[in-house]
Amino acid sequence: MTVRKLKLSDETAFFAAIAKWPKDIGFHLAIWYREGISFSDYLNLLDERERGENLEPSMVPMTLLFGFINDEIVGRVSLRHRLNENLLRSGGNVGYGVLPAFRGQGIATSLLKEILLVARARGLDRVLLTCDDSNSASIKTIEKCDGILENVIDLPTEDGIIKERRYWIELES
């Protein structure tokens, strides 16, 4: 798998992945993508937001990388460069998702390992990951990458209160 930022030639792969991404989960494959915007505008928006430009007050700069196997997008991983009050509670620095057809093959684990290198290179000493207490696959992914559980909090959502795990991963210097 190759893990990298999107480029203009990925347009077909990008829309193919969006079409295959389950719509019934609150987790987005293409962060900040809105239907109707052109692919090139989306890439420009990602670049801007990675640089910290045109961010709404509640947003922080973010790097978004995609995993490719044979030119097909198989997943994505994001790194928020810093935390704000909301992200410190829930959301954290890192998020990842894998296309259903590619799950159970170690892809999330590889995506997480890759973004930890990016985080370290950006000067972070540790990253926060949060996940639903019922998300066994994500819990295993985080714990395989040496995530240390800080606590499990009650998080109010539209669907009621959920239990959210908060993990830190220390980054080696």
Ligand SMILES: CC(C)(COP(=O)(O)OP(=O)(O)OC[C@H]1O[C@@H](n2cnc3c(N)ncnc32)[C@H](O)[C@@H]1OP(=O)(O)O)[C@@H](O)C(=O)NCCC(=O)NCCS
């Ligand atoms: C969570 C998710 C990213 C895992 O992706 P994945 O590529 O299947 O994960 P991996 O193959 O790297 O597996 C990691 C570990 O989880 C385990 N696992 C995978 N799917 C599992 C499942 N459905 N139930 C329990 N464990 C599971 C794997 O066996 C592996 O552990 P092991 O090495 O001890 O066997 C994927 O299910 C997903 O995209 N879910 C929707 C988005 C999401 O929940 N993102 C995380 C938000 S916190």
